[in-house]
Amino acid sequence: MQTKTLRRWNNAIHRDTGYLCIGMTLIYAISGIVLNHFKSGDLIHPDYAKSYKEVVLPLPKDGNVTEAYVFSVLDRLGEKDHYKSHVLGTNSLEIFLSMGSVYIDLTNGSAQVEKKTPLYGIREFNLLHYNNIKKLYTWFSDLYALALIFMAITGMFVLKGKNGILKRGAWLTLIGILLPALFLLFYA
Amino acid sequence: MTRKLLFSIEIMVLILSACNMGSKGLDPGDAVKVAVASFEQQAAGIVEKTVVIEGTVLHTCKHGGKRMFLVDGNDSVRVEVTAGKDIPKFDEKLIGSRLRVLGVLKEEKIDEKYLNEWENEVKKPEENHDAGVHTGAKGHEDQGTQDKLDQINSLREDLKNSGKDHLSFYSIEASKFEEIKK
Numbered sequence: 001m002q003t004k005t006l007r008r009w010n011n012a013i014h015r016d017t018g019y020l021c022i023g024m025t026l027i028y029a030i031s032g033i034v035l036n037h038f039k040s041g042d043l044i045h046p047d048y049a050k051s052y053k054e055v056v057l058p059l060p061k062d063g064n065v066t067e068a069y070v071f072s073v074l075d076r077l078g079e080k081d082h083y084k085s086h087v088l089g090t091n092s093l094e095i096f097l098s099m100g101s102v103y104i105d106l107t108n109g110s111a112q113v114e115k116k117t118p119l120y121g122i123r124e125f126n127l128l129h130y131n132n133i134k135k136l137y138t139w140f141s142d143l144y145a146l147a148l149i150f151m152a153i154t155g156m157f158v159l160k161g162k163n164g165i166l167k168r169g170a171w172l173t174l175i176g177i178l179l180p181a182l183f184l185l186f187y188a
Numbered sequence: 189m190t191r192k193l194l195f196s197i198e199i200m201v202l203i204l205s206a207c208n209m210g211s212k213g214l215d216p217g218d219a220v221k222v223a224v225a226s227f228e229q230q231a232a233g234i235v236e237k238t239v240v241i242e243g244t245v246l247h248t249c250k251h252g253g254k255r256m257f258l259v260d261g262n263d264s265v266r267v268e269v270t271a272g273k274d275i276p277k278f279d280e281k282l283i284g285s286r287l288r289v290l291g292v293l294k295e296e297k298i299d300e301k302y303l304n305e306w307e308n309e310v311k312k313p314e315e316n317h318d319a320g321v322h323t324g325a326k327g328h329e330d331q332g333t334q335d336k337l338d339q340i341n342s343l344r345e346d347l348k349n350s351g352k353d354h355l356s357f358y359s360i361e362a363s364k365f366e367e368i369k370k
Contacts, residue, residue, distance in 0.1 A: 047250075047279070085284045087246055087261070088263070089263045094263075096284020101283070123279075130277075132254075132276040
């Protein structure tokens with residue numbers, strides 16, 4: 001087969017594999033940014049946006065936490081309709097709401113109100129990124145990874161001439177390999 | 189073309205939703221019924237047995253959602269539940285919900301070798317979150333290196349005082365769970 005025909009096939013397969021990979025690439029890239037910043041401590045949770053408010057609440061009479069006390073607290077916070085359950089700790093009370101919680105220090109009444117909002121879409125992307133689904137998805141994501149390897153290899157031969165792998169492409173490819181290697185060298 | 193694309197996406201969403209129904213419809217069969225309050229006392233005699241337990245979710249692990257802790261009324265006893273292969277994750281929306289969980293009771297033996305390996309893991313720049321003993325206590329996932337080293341030293345002390353060559357920690361590897369609606 002002539003070089004010209006080979007390159008035409010290479011480019012056609014590279015193009016179509018690229019189209020097939022768009023969906024998964026976006027999923028992994030978007031989720032990757034989120035998980036990256038979660039791991040580095042910039043985000044509290046990868047699936048939920050959270051906000052906190054510090055308040056001081058009255059303590060229960062006689063030190064006994066009753067259902068009436070729990071609901072009086074929620075009434076004061078305007079969260080009565082969002083009650084799920086509550087759990088007593090040593091000198092603390094945690095009230096769970098449908099989208100948050102209230103943590104009360106029973107020694108001094110200081111409390112933290114947590115509100116959370118699901119990051120719709122990103123939550124599902126993270127599920128795929130972590131491969132929590134397993135089963136057939138393991139093979140599907142392996143296939144995607146193989147497709148990326150294939151794309152990287154065929155990508156080197158898309159162009160010829162001054163922008164090809166033997167000239168400009170060689171330098172850019174080298175930079176792309178050296179950068180992660182330098183991070184490993186200096187940080188790992 | 190756009191209509192065809194939207195239709196295909198709709199079909200995919202329906203298939204994925206159908207696949208996610210795995211944890212519904214729990215039949216305990218002849219599973220051993222265990223309670224949160226007496227879990228520690230019951231656990232030693234039923235390792236590797238199928239058990240069913242009910243409790244309120246106190247915490248779910250934010251690193252992938254593969255672990256949660258059940259309590260009952262107060263947090264003095266926390267039962268660790270890990271996600272089996274058919275459970276994608278324990279979503280944080282479960283926190284505060286009352287669940288019935290079916291699974292196999294597992295024992296983890298913590299000995300000197302385990303503690304040494306855990307200590308090495310804690311001291312690495314990129315620590316493996318799965319290493320070590322998870323307590324489910326508030327803020328345990330945000331512990332610093334020193335807090336973890338203190339926990340390891342405390343376990344070394346417990347191990348020494350126990351007079352045995354290992355400490356046992358019990359958990360349940362869940363195969364199914366369902367929410368108990370009030």
